[in-house]
Amino acid sequence: MMALHSEKGRRRLDEYVRPGLLCAFDFDGTLAPIVPHPDQARLPAGIRQRLAALAEFAPIAIITGRSVDDIRDRLGFEPDFIIGNHGLEGVPGWETNAARHRALCAQWRAQLEPALRAMGDPGIVMEDKRYSLSLHYRHAREPQAARRLDELFEQLVPAPRVVAGKHVFNLVPPDAAHKGDALRQLMSMTGAPRALYAGDDVTDEDVFRLPRHTILAIRIEYAARSAAEFFLPQLEDVAPLLDDLVQRLRRAGAPSRTRGEIAGAA
Numbered sequence: 001m002m003a004l005h006s007e008k009g010r011r012r013l014d015e016y017v018r019p020g021l022l023c024a025f026d027f028d029g030t031l032a033p034i035v036p037h038p039d040q041a042r043l044p045a046g047i048r049q050r051l052a053a054l055a056e057f058a059p060i061a062i063i064t065g066r067s068v069d070d071i072r073d074r075l076g077f078e079p080d081f082i083i084g085n086h087g088l089e090g091v092p093g094w095e096t097n098a099a100r101h102r103a104l105c106a107q108w109r110a111q112l113e114p115a116l117r118a119m120g121d122p123g124i125v126m127e128d129k130r131y132s133l134s135l136h137y138r139h140a141r142e143p144q145a146a147r148r149l150d151e152l153f154e155q156l157v158p159a160p161r162v163v164a165g166k167h168v169f170n171l172v173p174p175d176a177a178h179k180g181d182a183l184r185q186l187m188s189m190t191g192a193p194r195a196l197y198a199g200d201d202v203t204d205e206d207v208f209r210l211p212r213h214t215i216l217a218i219r220i221e222y223a224a225r226s227a228a229e230f231f232l233p234q235l236e237d238v239a240p241l242l243d244d245l246v247q248r249l250r251r252a253g254a255p256s257r258t259r260g261e262i263a264g265a266a
Contacts, residue, residue, distance in 0.1 A: 004218055004230040004241070012230070016216045017248040019255065022192035023054060024061040024081075024183055024207075026199035027071060030220050031062075033235060034166065038066075038127065038136065041074055048076045050242035055079065056256050057249040061186055063087060063179050065170060065203055067129040085131045086163065086172055086203050087182035092189065094177070101131045101173045108133055108156050108171055115152050121145065131176070133160075138167035165201045180206035187214070196245070198238065204228075 002008055025031050031051075032041050043051075051060060061081040064071050068084035075082075083090040088101065109128055112135075116124060123139035137145040149169055153162050160171040172178075177185075179199075187195055193214070197207045200220035208217040208227040219228035220235055232241065 001219065001222065001224070001226055001228055001231050004232055006230075009230050012216060013244070013248065016194050016196060017245055018194075018252045019057075019249070020191075020193055021058050021249070022061065022183075022187055022190055022195040023058045023245065024063055024186070024195055024197045025051075026179075026201065026204055027062055027064040027066060027074070029166065029200035029235065030198050031238065032074070036138070038134075043075050043077075045076075046239055047242070050239060050246070051079070052077050053246050054242055054249075057246065057254040058257075059190055059192070061183070063182055063197075063199075063207075065129075065132075065134065065165070065201075067131070070129070081186055083179075083182045083186070085129055086170060086176075087179040087206070088172070088176035089131055091177065091182050091185045097173075097176070098131065101176060104158065104160070104173050105129075105131060105133055105171070107158075108160060111156055112152060119148065124149070132173070133171040135169045135171070136167060137169075163203050165203060170203065178206040179203055180210050183207055183215070184210065198232075198241070199228075200235075 028034060028041055031047050032043050035041050054060060060079040061083060062071060062079050063083040065086045066084055068082050068090050071082060071084060088094060112126060116126060121140050121142050123137065123141050124145060125136045127134040127136060135149055137149060142148060161174045163170040163172060183195060183197060196216045198218040198220060199207060205227055212229055217228040219226050219231045222231045232238065
């Protein structure tokens with residue numbers, strides 16, 4: 001993984017940032033700072049303004065672990081695409097398996113609730129996102145909270161796909177689409193030959209592992225084991241990146257998209 005502001009990174013931006021680019025972003029830890037409680041998260045005004053400027057030249061997708069209903073009110077603008085629940089909610093055709101995925105999550109919740117009560121740790125919070133579950137343990141009193149939760153998940157029937165994050169475990173139906181699947185489908189829908197994606201967590205690795213000749217993958221904060229090709233040192237570097245993307249698309253002659261085009265895509 002190399003710094004995006006390296007010579008190679010600048011060359012890749014020159015290669016990728018052209019008319020037709022699809023720009024996709026994770027939310028928490030990428031566009032908005034990580035906060036003590038998930039319901040406190042909001043898109044900063046400066047980022048919102050920059051995304052709106054970028055949307056004049058390129059379609060914008062938000063691909064998040066949050067549910068679509070949850071994320072929509074936190075953005076303050078309407079991107080072209082909102083994909084929730086780590087890629088399984090919001091892409092065309094996702095409704096086909098929605099009822100089954102919802103039933104799976106209800107089963108897991110029914111099994112987890114008594115076990116969590118028995119643990120007696122108010123710092124472990126279960127978030128029901130209808131089609132997936134998240135177990136937050138940032139404020140857990142138990143030092144071994146992650147290990148104990150892992151042991152609980154091994155007992156769940158049927159077994160979920162468990163994706164670890166920053167002080168959170170995400171329980172997802174095993175056959176559910178992930179973020180990489182969602183991005184590929186959006187590229188196919190829009191006819192975008194290339195996409196830029198920025199994210200910061202384990203669930204974003206499903207995008208980072210996609211072929212590099214079609215995806216410019218950028219991780220927020222360096223991580224030695226990440227599959228992302230490039231990284232930005234910190235979340236504060238995202239605003240200058242958005243400014244740079246707008247300037248590059250203008251120089252490349254990207255046509256300005258009308259409000260009707262943007263609203264129609266959304």
